[in-house]
Amino acid sequence: MKKHWSILVLTSTVSLCSHAAIPQATQDFIAGSEQIKTTYQQHLLFLPPFKLGHYAIRMYRQTGDSSYQTGIWVDTARVASNLNRIANELYNPSLIEQASKNIDKRYQNSDPVKESLRKKTLQQYTEYIELAVNLIGSMARADELGLKHIQDDKLRALLNHYDFANYAIDPDMIKAWAAQLSNQVYWLKQLGVQDIVDEYISAFKKTYPDHLDTQLTDQQYANKIYGLTHIIIAASGYYQHSINEKDYQWVYDYFRSNIDTIIARTKEDVIAESGIVFLLAGLHDDPALIKTQRHILNSIDPKHNMVLSTTGSADISKGEHRNVLSAILLNWQGTNSSVNIQQSPHLFPTLPYGLVAK
Known part of the structure; x- marks a missing residue:
């Protein structure tokens, strides 16, 4: 009841404040x-944990509504689980590659063109899913929340084994994973591991020159635009700056x-x-x-x-x-960088095992 009540109050407030002073549009x-x-x-x-966390963090940044606190904690637990698993089970490159092979079916897509593009890249870069999607994404989210894993040095050593530029400047990778790569190059910079943002943007422009837009299929055109939006969104820290x-x-x-x-x-x-x-x-x-x-x-x-x-x-x-x-x-409602344990400790009354404050 409390969650529904808060929405009714917010809706009423909008209604009361939105007469002559606010344009109809x-x-x-x-x-x-x-x-x-x-x-x-x-x-x-x-919602499943990943979707709940995605929604809750973004909505809290927009509204400051405490009803999203549970979703933020669930996402923190998801991140901890990912990093615990990698630190304790996938602690060397060969294990990363094998695990990626076992889960690449997750990236089967209803769009056969997208699925074909992604399967092609995963044949060359076997490690990509575990390395980029799970490890880098989880480390970056923890960092964003003002946290790190208790085996952070071990995880960073694993990251440093790879040169992410191999993925970021490959036109086939950009055609298959543009938005994801946009995220990941900024995450690597955020983590202080590797700064290849400029190289990625240069490769992106070469892969998708504007004068060839009309020659792109709708699927590839959407991939280009999605990649462009995520360059900006990732640069903002996902609505933080x-x-x-x-x-x-x-x-x-x-x-x-x-x-x-x-x-x-x-x-x-x-x-x-x-x-x-x-x-x-x-x-x-x-x-x-x-x-x-x-x-x-x-x-x-x-x-x-x-x-x-x-x-x-x-x-x-x-x-x-x-x-x-x-x-x-x-x-x-503007940007908001307060969803972290340093500025908003009340959002993290307890921490899931494996994560500590930076």
């Missing part, structure tokens, strides 16, 4: 965001020139992220942003109070990424 965007948030609040604890537009002028110029094509050729999660990159730079009135907001608002299904998949699915778990991004896009 903004009121509509806020109301759309509240629709989505109310739907997800009702189903929050039914603002972005200076001039530092990424080429991205913002591209999005302004191509926003109509992006809306026409990509799915709603990518469209929402394309708008969020403008919010991260404080460009609240940019016409490109407003186009994405209007599109996402019109995409909310009135029966299910969420943005459905392109096939019309209202699956709460599968739609989490799409809908949390849509909620953020429609009612942006």
